[in-house]
Amino acid sequence: MEKNRTIHKTQVLIIGGGATGAGIARDLSLRGVECILAERRDFNSGASGANHGLLHSGARYVRNDPQAARECRDESRLLKKLAPQCIENTGGLFVAVEGDDENFVADFPHLCTRCTIAVEELDIDEARELEPALSDKLIAAFRVDDAAVDPFRLSLENIAQAVELGCSLQLYSQVVGFTRRNRRIQAVRLLNTKTGRETTVEANFVVNATGAWAAEVAALAGARIDLLYSKGSLLITDKRISYRVLNRLRHSSDADILVPGGTVSILGTTSIRMDCLDDIRPTIGEIDYLIDTAAAMVPALKTVRYIRAYAGVRPLLDSKSLDDGRALSRGFAVLDHAAEGLENFASIVGGKLTTYRKMAEQTSDLVCRRLGIHAACRTRTQPLPARQDCRWTVAGLAPRLWLEQRQNDDLLLCECEMVPTSAVDVIVDSLRGQKAEPDLYAIGRRSRIGKGTCQGAFCGIRVTGYMYDRGNLTADQGLKDLRAFLTARWRGMRPMLWGAAVIQEELQEALHCGLFGLEL
Amino acid sequence: MSVIRPLKCDLTVIGTGMAGMAATLFAAHRGLNVVQVGRSGEVIFASGLLDLLGVHPVAAKKMWHNPWAGMRALVRDCPRHPYARVQTNDIKVGLKEFLAFLDGAGLAYHRHVGRNVEILTSMGTAKLTHGVPETMWPGVEALKEKKSCLLIEFRGLKGFSARQIAQVQKDRWPDLRTARIDFPEMEGFSEVYTERMARALESSRYRRKLAVAVKAHLSGAKTVGLPAVMGISNSRQVASDLAERIGADLFEIPGMPPSVPGLRLKEAFERGLPLLGVTLFSQKQVFDVSHKKGRGFVLGIGRAEVEQTIQSKGVVLASGRFIGGGLYADRDRIRETLFNLPINQPADRHDWHRKGFLDSRGHPINSTGLEVDDLFRPLGKKNRPVFEALFAAGSILAHQDWIRMKCGSGLAIATAFAAVDAFLKTGG
Numbered sequence: 045m046e047k048n049r050t051i052h053k054t055q056v057l058i059i060g061g062g063a064t065g066a067g068i069a070r071d072l073s074l075r076g077v078e079c080i081l082a083e084r085r086d087f088n089s090g091a092s093g094a095n096h097g098l099l100h101s102g103a104r105y106v107r108n109d110p111q112a113a114r115e116c117r118d119e120s121r122l123l124k125k126l127a128p129q130c131i132e133n134t135g136g137l138f139v140a141v142e143g144d145d146e147n148f149v150a151d152f153p154h155l156c157t158r159c160t161i162a163v164e165e166l167d168i169d170e171a172r173e174l175e176p177a178l179s180d181k182l183i184a185a186f187r188v189d190d191a192a193v194d195p196f197r198l199s200l201e202n203i204a205q206a207v208e209l210g211c212s213l214q215l216y217s218q219v220v221g222f223t224r225r226n227r228r229i230q231a232v233r234l235l236n237t238k239t240g241r242e243t244t245v246e247a248n249f250v251v252n253a254t255g256a257w258a259a260e261v262a263a264l265a266g267a268r269i270d271l272l273y274s275k276g277s278l279l280i281t282d283k284r285i286s287y288r289v290l291n292r293l294r295h296s297s298d299a300d301i302l303v304p305g306g307t308v309s310i311l312g313t314t315s316i317r318m319d320c321l322d323d324i325r326p327t328i329g330e331i332d333y334l335i336d337t338a339a340a341m342v343p344a345l346k347t348v349r350y351i352r353a354y355a356g357v358r359p360l361l362d363s364k365s366l367d368d369g370r371a372l373s374r375g376f377a378v379l380d381h382a383a384e385g386l387e388n389f390a391s392i393v394g395g396k397l398t399t400y401r402k403m404a405e406q407t408s409d410l411v412c413r414r415l416g417i418h419a420a421c422r423t424r425t426q427p428l429p430a431r432q433d434c435r436w437t438v439a440g441l442a443p444r445l446w447l448e449q450r451q452n453d454d455l456l457l458c459e460c461e462m463v464p465t466s467a468v469d470v471i472v473d474s475l476r477g478q479k480a481e482p483d484l485y486a487i488g489r490r491s492r493i494g495k496g497t498c499q500g501a502f503c504g505i506r507v508t509g510y511m512y513d514r515g516n517l518t519a520d521q522g523l524k525d526l527r528a529f530l531t532a533r534w535r536g537m538r539p540m541l542w543g544a545a546v547i548q549e550e551l552q553e554a555l556h557c558g559l560f561g562l563e564l
Numbered sequence: 565m566s567v568i569r570p571l572k573c574d575l576t577v578i579g580t581g582m583a584g585m586a587a588t589l590f591a592a593h594r595g596l597n598v599v600q601v602g603r604s605g606e607v608i609f610a611s612g613l614l615d616l617l618g619v620h621p622v623a624a625k626k627m628w629h630n631p632w633a634g635m636r637a638l639v640r641d642c643p644r645h646p647y648a649r650v651q652t653n654d655i656k657v658g659l660k661e662f663l664a665f666l667d668g669a670g671l672a673y674h675r676h677v678g679r680n681v682e683i684l685t686s687m688g689t690a691k692l693t694h695g696v697p698e699t700m701w702p703g704v705e706a707l708k709e710k711k712s713c714l715l716i717e718f719r720g721l722k723g724f725s726a727r728q729i730a731q732v733q734k735d736r737w738p739d740l741r742t743a744r745i746d747f748p749e750m751e752g753f754s755e756v757y758t759e760r761m762a763r764a765l766e767s768s769r770y771r772r773k774l775a776v777a778v779k780a781h782l783s784g785a786k787t788v789g790l791p792a793v794m795g796i797s798n799s800r801q802v803a804s805d806l807a808e809r810i811g812a813d814l815f816e817i818p819g820m821p822p823s824v825p826g827l828r829l830k831e832a833f834e835r836g837l838p839l840l841g842v843t844l845f846s847q848k849q850v851f852d853v854s855h856k857k858g859r860g861f862v863l864g865i866g867r868a869e870v871e872q873t874i875q876s877k878g879v880v881l882a883s884g885r886f887i888g889g890g891l892y893a894d895r896d897r898i899r900e901t902l903f904n905l906p907i908n909q910p911a912d913r914h915d916w917h918r919k920g921f922l923d924s925r926g927h928p929i930n931s932t933g934l935e936v937d938d939l940f941r942p943l944g945k946k947n948r949p950v951f952e953a954l955f956a957a958g959s960i961l962a963h964q965d966w967i968r969m970k971c972g973s974g975l976a977i978a979t980a981f982a983a984v985d986a987f988l989k990t991g992g
Contacts, residue, residue: 328914457722508725520732530922
């Protein structure tokens with residue numbers, strides 16, 4: 045076995061394909077550093093794919109974490125300039141309703157000014173005119189520079205540029221072991237969870253960017269990180285509720301934020317301490333609590349139709365891990381494991397989607413220092429290239445593109461979100477180019493397929509048929525892929541099944557089980 | 565709103581799905597003055613296949629090739645399943661009567677009385693069912709004997725891939741070939757729709773051209789499978805004419821909605837039932853119901869508001885589950901939408917659905933529904949019938965999972981038969 049194993053050699057191995065790992069891959073590639081990005085599942089499978097998609101102005105942190113507030117302020121400005129294709133510059137409001145703490149409200153503009161974060165007080169009527177969905181029990185409203193960001197497109201485009209510059213991508217590759225010798229990681233063993241094959245990567249430096257899983261991965265290498273886990277669940281509505289990001293102006297609490305994204309809105313979150321990372325899913329209790337709480341700010345949230353729910357885990361760095369000089373910020377930290385006897389291993393933990401670029405920059409700086417590479421970071425000035433094959437994740441973009449560029453035989457495979465065959469073709473080619481398997485799940489992660497009201501019940505069938513027609517599938521592989529896809533969608537559907545969603549579910553089951561017998 | 569004199573009748577059937585159609589038919593055949601009300605849009609989701617019983621126990625995935633033997637086991641294991649309240653002979657009589665009516669309305673079904681058959685679906689899977697539309701029937705034999713077969717798909721028809729069926733079946737059925745053709749006179753269309761193709765094939769011009777296109781790919785195939793598009797109101801003639809022109813046995817393959825076989829059922833009933841004296845209000849719904857001792861039920865019906873009232877001695881509630889609108893799920897409970905009848909259900913939404921969509925045990929929500937007595941009267945407090953002359957039929961009944969058990973049509977027909985019978989027995 046040992047002899048047959050493929051060995052890859054590279055300068056840097058990045059473990060983790062979330063926004064941070066993707067950002068590091070791009071940053072290092074732009075500096076001319078050769079790297080491999082290994083991801084246990086598909087890209088953005090952890091918190092990077094299970095968040096609000098909120099590009100923070102910083103206003104949310106002005107009270108408890110001014111440094112994080114300033115980082116968000118700077119990074120959000122930068123990203124609006126350098127990656128506008130991933131961002132909808134909606135602006136945001138902070139609002140308080142009757143019963144909220146008035147002292148907290150009174151302090152807010154001063155705290156923003158202290159961090160030089162733009163803020164403008166609105167009168168109540170003006171705020172309700174801007175956002176008619178807001179409660180009539182509003183007592184205060186402020187305008188800030190929040191925006192919405194598509195985390196999927198962001199990661200995809202970071203990865204795409206890295207791959208173009210020579211970075212190699214290994215999806216479904218889980219770290220199963222490290223070989224240590226002379227205070228160094230000599231080799232990392234990866235298991236492909238789809239094929240069952242193991243490969244070995246020998247890298248000069250190894251970066252652990254696995255988010256909530258950072259402690260587990262570090263432990264495999266013999267290093268220690270003390271993380272606390274906090275689960276946050278979010279809901280997606282079937283239509284957009286507000287034009288802007290709406291924040292509840294009170295001490296950070298649950299169900300405080302409603303973020304629009306194209307044609308939908310995202311409500312969240314909860315914050316529940318977890319001891320274990322297995323089986324992270326939103327619960328019915330959380331969902332009901334989110335809806336009932338947020339309705340104080342936006343009453344329509346009680347009656348609107350919801351499409352699905354999802355949950356992510358925030359890794360919180362326990363202060364024990366932050367020795368002198370290690371902590372670069374209170375929001376995130378680059379942990380150099382040299383002190384623990386591992387000279388070529390670092391972990392990046394904590395942080396937010398908004399600051400992903402800065403986290404990548406600081407991690408890459410450390411890597412280059414340790415490898416003796418003198419190359420400056422370029423992500424601070426160089427725009428993120430917008431790509432045709434990465435744009436299909438943006439909610440509401442597909443209908444526009446389809447209408448503008450419609451070819452006569454370009455059928456809509458997904459009628460809820462209007463995803464045409466040409467989009468599937470582009471995504472399949474792109475996956476093939478990255479040596480990834482173009483299955484239904486992967487196509488769904490790179491587009492709006494399965495994201496609309498049918499949740500894949502119809503488009504899943506149509507894409508499967510299309511993939512067979514194109515010769516991309518043989519034997520009963522398409523049925524296996526469809527089962528896996530429906531199973532994955534179900535995680536988010538199950539807690540949201542009432543009202544119209546139950547009707548949709550019954551229809552799905554009548555078709556997939558009643559007629560096709562996929563359960564048998 | 566203008567006051568219109570109420571329409572008086574013996575029995576009102578609420579619902580235009582399988583159970584509602586069956587109840588209306590049985591009542592009309594027995595000389596009752598029947599009114600039927602329903603939205604009738606949902607039948608386009610019906611596959612057209614008549615399932616009797618395919619799987620029991622669901623969790624063990626045990627398949628029954630003899631549905632009657634399966635039914636005996638089911639009644640023994642689940643004494644509260646609606647089948648347990650109907651005599652097997654009544655089910656047989658009802659089924660025969662139902663199929664005879666459809667045959668008379670030009671929609672012939674075939675079956676082997678004592679057993680189930682396997683039929684190919686557009687997914688490529690083989691489904692166990694009982695009654696098969698004549699236009700699909702040659703596919704049963706073709707699948708069983710793995711005859712040399714050509715599968716046709718149409719350019720622009722989404723969700724139907726002949727290649728998929730051939731790939732999924734390739735180890736079982738190697739002699740499957742596929743061809744992709746244009747539907748006649750729709751060559752330039754970006755998308756084609758089954759209903760439109762089915763209506764086109766009712767004219768011989770399209771059949772002639774389609775036959776030419778199919779024959780070009782035949783090269784010796786004995787049978788030809790294609791999506792369910794062979795006509796709507798005269799599918800029998802369309803299918804036999806096409807088969808003759810092509811020179812091979814033809815069979816349709818059921819697939820995703822909107823479904824032409826479902827449309828055929830709708831048209832057959834809407835054509836045939838009024839001939840039996842039924843007053844049919846399709847595209848209407850019941851908005852309110854009241855009940856007075858001695859006078860029976862008064863129902864307000866209409867499209868968007870009450871346009872007509874009906875005074876009826878008895879009511880058969882065949883309004884279906886969630887798709888049909890008979891049941892509705894609020895965030896905290898499931899309710900019956902018209903009479904607010906009690907629903908047998910789990911205490912909590914946690915227990916409505918399992919953690920996996922394809923969990924072999926099925927979802928508990930699908931077994932929720934109305935509790936009834938042996939006369940199919942919904943039960944209220946103290947397990948007493950809520951009304952003497954209110955009966956329920958079809959999928960709204962509790963203790964069945966028609967989707968997983970593959971018993972939808974059988975359940976509809978059997979319970980409709982029993983509900984009408986009960987109305988007559990109780991003096992309707």
